[in-house]
Amino acid sequence: MSAPVLVTGAAGFIGAAVCRRLLEQGESVLGLDNLNAYYDPALKQARLARLEATAAPGQWTFRHQAVEDGASLLALFEQRQPDRVVHLAAQAGVRHSIENPQAYLQSNLLGFGTVLEACRHHGVRHLVYASSSSVYGGNTNLPFSEAQAVNHPVSLYAATKKANELMAHSYSHLYGLPATGLRFFTVYGPWGRPDMAPMLFARAIQAGEPIRVFNHGHMRRDFTFIDDIVEGVIRCLEKPATANPAFQAVSPDPATSWAPHRIFNIGNSQPVALLHFIDVLERALGRTAIKDFQPMQPGDVAATAADTALLEAWVGFRPSTPLEQGVERFARWYRDYHA
Template sequence: MTRTVLVTGAAGFIGSALSQRLLQQGDRVVGVDNLNSYYDPALKQARLRQIEAVAQEGNWRFESVALEHGEALMKLFSAEKPQVVVNLAAQAGVRYSIENPAAYIQSNLVGFGHILEGCRHHGVGNLVYASSSSVYGGNRNLPFDERQPVNHPVSLYAASKKANELMAHTYSHLYGLPATGLRFFTVYGPWGRPDMAPMLFARAILAGEPIKVFNHGKMQRDFTYIDDIVEGVLRCCDKPATINPDFDPLQPDPATAAAPHRVFNIGNSQPTELLRFIEVMEQALGCEAIKNFQPMQPGDVVATAANTAALEDWVGFRPSTPIQVGVDRFAQWYRSFYSV
């Protein structure tokens, strides 16, 4: 039987790529996105056209709905009865959360609550939701491991993602909802977000403008290519979370539970120095960057690195796209899409 998968944030970077893969493998996809103006809506519309290009008659439906509009979301759950829900919609961005915290409370907390209620009341068999490496906050014990505590977020965005994990666990515990949280590590690639470093760097480098290099370049990120992220999400769609039979309440494992809830890192496990990433970007674009070194920004972290052994054990997959390959593909897409 063809399953119905509800994908929120379907016009977003990860959501659009995931929706295409689901359609190509024969699933029916119901896409949800509010198409807000946090960044250029024209890019979101272009991503939707990419999805439509691979859709067949009757296997793709798109609704412009904000997660915080609970009544509209519940109607969609009731009409479509999805077997799987992938929640990727959120107010994104660490830095914007400092300027506009209310947007994160509405979308990431109220909105996620509506997703959980939709799953609870409409028999959803598997919820996969986006968490973030930002939950590790001020932790400097690298690589990050899901068993480490995440009690020191340094941005409201990070706090909202930790709250999502707690909320999902509660619904798993109370209502038996299988839920898997995926902590994404710095996703990049074609069709990426304009507010993230690869797009900001590419635009500035090709325009001959300076790029801001924060913390004077002394940063590391576990850059993870979009295709690797999508593969990991797909595999978790196929394998709902289960109770950990060995869960010990006297020594509780934060990554599993005595409920069908699990949390996994999904990253490249190959942290890259920011200056090295810029160097690879320069090579891919054939232009030299003008670097404007800046101090550390509030809400930012110095380094991220993922231990992905748990994900590999669970679904048999570990991201592995080398940074040179991923950046080359991104640069080719950027030049083509923006006609540079």
């Protein structure tokens, strides 16, 4: 079988979905995850079991391993020689970064540094890595464009994601490593993370418990269905980043470079009010939510919206799953999984 694609964070929400798509395409996949207890590891194990059932003999390998363990990661690269890497492992969660910053320094900074080192020493031909819409921070100029500066993060999580973009660019410049950073916007769908709003809301609605609605409901989010995120990741993986021949150092474009490094938003480009999302979820679950209106949380932002023109120009794709369709699929999975 051909050289494997390494997917870090393979037991995570996006990671497992990307692995499944790669396996369905006939790729050999090497998954890596530390299976931490930030949320229930049983859900991560269930995602892994699903991947095992999808794969043909010899097509899928999983390693229980942390990316910040540099010696072990380099040994894994030496043994398996992956030719492409999708780096999705990270300590997730904006609010958790306020309570436990050390976990983000370890996983998101040290961990990403070890991945970059392994990629450069083993001739990886393309690194695709997860950034986040959180990097736009205090910016209120919507929709967010990759050409905008991202110098005002409002959480440590966001700061580590911007740092990842800068680290990747330096490796692209110094070592010629093609790298593409993807800024994900509020991903939801089947097999989602229990700490994110769709899962929190669904659990509370089903249990007849109040849901906390922050900023008194005055929030807008660019909810992006998981299948659209996966499609964007796969298309970008198949088109390695290249230098921009039109790059102007006197007026630098943050989205491109003289080095083989690119940045793209992946969002649905149709931000919706949080209260509308709750209304759609109520209808999908057939129950009414009890709303507990709360003030804005530290590290949060009032609205997000993605400009995806660069992504569409680069790979001919823009997310487009309607909210009602995506929420219905999520609700159906939620009921089945928790039956």
